[in-house]
Amino acid sequence: MWLYLRTAPALRRVWLRPTVFQATRGRGVKVYFSMAEARPSYEDIQKISDFLLSKTKHRPKIAVICGSGLGGLADVVEDQNAIDYTEIPNFPRSTVPGHKGRMVFGLLAGKTVVCMQGRFHPYEGYPLWKVALPVRVFKLMGIETLFVTNAAGALNSSFNVGDIMLMKDHISMPGLAGDNPLKGHNEDRFGPRFPAVSDAYNSELRQLARDIGKELGFESFMQEGVYVQVGGPSYETIAECKLLRMLGGDCVGMSTVPEVIAARHCGIRVFGMSLVTNMVVMDYDAKVTVNHEEVLETGKRRAQDMQKLVSKMIGQL
């Protein structure tokens, strides 16, 4: 059921969800409603895109979303215009250490790009559609190719800390449990109700990454595999890690997939890459546990190599 609320300055459409049906003796049925946050319309997203373009002369066709500790790439963008997320109307805020919370426009390897120095995660309390909102903003800004990076734990025991995994596929645990950034009303101007994601990670871009990785001498630490998205913010139990490995996951993290699904829905091609910041704990006798400081530290150590790989790829697009 839709409820229309007059709020300054606009008429807001709020989706009311019937949550509890309770039969009351002799007096019919009582229905209770809870309110879900209104999603921005196509026009609202257009306004965010117009706002951003009004702040820069750059007109990028390539966007990069930087993962935890991997935002250094945005710092090397030349002739840059940086816009803090707090300045962007109706845009979420970054709350995680290692995510600066800026949209950086400029030149990387001679190509015009926009970099998100900081992304949004479901565990920050954002619904998946909001986590993926920047991708729709990108679409309306004219973005055709999206690079996504993340920090992840290795489930595959043949991987090492510091390895770079090219994403060839994903398993979305929230998706399998019924949550998806495309859940709810479908906006046909972005894409179809039932988009395919079996080809989510562009094979030509992956080949380009392999070729450039070889040129740069990165072969010994470049892997290819399947990223599993979990909800977080707690890291996995040992039993969960064993399960995710059995399901076919090579790395596990708490992000990226919502952005990828939204990008594929609206026809943006995607290249994804995970930096292995830690091995997950699979052994009950292990004395180590995963922590975010270790994640950021590994990010720092391998950041330069990831930056080189992404810049060279962008230079060749």
Ligand SMILES: O=P(O)(O)O[C@@H]1C[C@H](O)[C@@H](CO)O1
């Ligand atoms: O934004 P990403 O996926 O790179 O961040 C990872 C997942 C969690 O946000 C955090 C855990 O350490 O790092």
Ligand SMILES: Nc1nc2[nH]cnc2c(=O)[nH]1
């Ligand atoms: N879920 C999850 N996210 C991570 N991000 C970096 N390392 C990890 C990890 O081990 N598990």
